[in-house]
Amino acid sequence: SKGTYEFYMLKEIDEQPAVMRRISNDYFSQDGDVKVDNDIVKAMADSDRIYILAAGTSYHAGLVGKNLIEKYSEIPVEVGLASEFGYHFPTLSKKPFFIFLSQSGETADSRVVLKQVNERHLPSLTMTNVEGSTLSREATYTMLLKAGPEIAVASTKAYTAQIAVQAVLAKAVGEAKNLKVAEDFDLKNQLALAAEGMQELVDGKEKIDALAKKYLPCARNAFYIGRGVDYAVALEGALKLKEVSYIQTEGFAAAELKHGTIALIEQDTPVIALINDPATSDLTRGNIREVQSRGANVMVFAMKDFAHEGDDVILPKIDYYLSPLLTVVPTQLLAYYASKNKGLDVDKPRNLAKSVTVE
Numbered sequence: 001s002k003g004t005y006e007f008y009m010l011k012e013i014d015e016q017p018a019v020m021r022r023i024s025n026d027y028f029s030q031d032g033d034v035k036v037d038n039d040i041v042k043a044m045a046d047s048d049r050i051y052i053l054a055a056g057t058s059y060h061a062g063l064v065g066k067n068l069i070e071k072y073s074e075i076p077v078e079v080g081l082a083s084e085f086g087y088h089f090p091t092l093s094k095k096p097f098f099i100f101l102s103q104s105g106e107t108a109d110s111r112v113v114l115k116q117v118n119e120r121h122l123p124s125l126t127m128t129n130v131e132g133s134t135l136s137r138e139a140t141y142t143m144l145l146k147a148g149p150e151i152a153v154a155s156t157k158a159y160t161a162q163i164a165v166q167a168v169l170a171k172a173v174g175e176a177k178n179l180k181v182a183e184d185f186d187l188k189n190q191l192a193l194a195a196e197g198m199q200e201l202v203d204g205k206e207k208i209d210a211l212a213k214k215y216l217p218c219a220r221n222a223f224y225i226g227r228g229v230d231y232a233v234a235l236e237g238a239l240k241l242k243e244v245s246y247i248q249t250e251g252f253a254a255a256e257l258k259h260g261t262i263a264l265i266e267q268d269t270p271v272i273a274l275i276n277d278p279a280t281s282d283l284t285r286g287n288i289r290e291v292q293s294r295g296a297n298v299m300v301f302a303m304k305d306f307a308h309e310g311d312d313v314i315l316p317k318i319d320y321y322l323s324p325l326l327t328v329v330p331t332q333l334l335a336y337y338a339s340k341n342k343g344l345d346v347d348k349p350r351n352l353a354k355s356v357t358v359e
């Protein structure tokens, strides 16, 4: 039930610290060892390329997962939109392993791909929130997201759960390959930091409401920009904002704006800049100045270490590859308040269904 919440979306945003703790409890042993079904780890460690397939928000979680798996398992990863992949299979590597990310486990676009994977007798894993769902039954292996039922149409806690469970898998596979980088990855501690950081961010929700009220009521369009994993979060932040508030929003790799899209920046166009990437934070600051000089209202969400005075949200410190767990929270809240402040039905945006069972 919604309890005291007006909408499930906010309840589910607030539940994310608890979801991180549950994943940490369930996927680590008492002595702190990562705990994943051995068959999954072996099949994945044996593969020469991972293909992650998904749709919508789950696809965006896959983009983050690619970074995690390449970093901590050292296996190349391709991420595909299931709807595109299904009818135009790329040339596969010799030993592919498929991961299907799906909150519902029922997405028809993903089922089309899995059917072909099964016809080719290739190994697959479904990461889903729903035990016994179709994609779970049809894949070789399943890992559960443990996010609890997600009711709001706009996905929030399933996205962060997908990132955390992909991190668990990346570490387990990397350790099976005896990679030092995986052994040194203190994921249990990082998940605790994620839970704490998320709590701090949801506790500061009034600040995000104020940003939504200041910058978004009259906005026709908006942009999210970021580099590295922040680009992946920019895509997700944009999807969330557009689907619940109906403000047309695009996520961009920060430097790509100047290759065309900057033409759309006008006086007061909202631009939300995400900064967690140590390699590019100064460059993204430069991109912020470019849009500011064209009149954009820029909101900056930056990790503590790279924050400047006047930034709008200071993101607590965490491993760069896991930073989307924190960065996404203010983007979810911004979408929530933009929608609620317009008097919209936050949980049931027009034209959308919770699970998309048609191709």
Ligand code: F6R
Residues within 6 Å of the ligand: 055, 056, 057, 058, 059, 101, 102, 103, 104, 105, 106, 107, 153, 154, 155, 239, 240, 243, 354, 355, 356
């Ligand atoms: C957006 C959203 C959708 C889903 C997509 C895939 O907030 O919820 O984009 O992420 O329809 O659904 P699942 O994960 O159930 O396969």
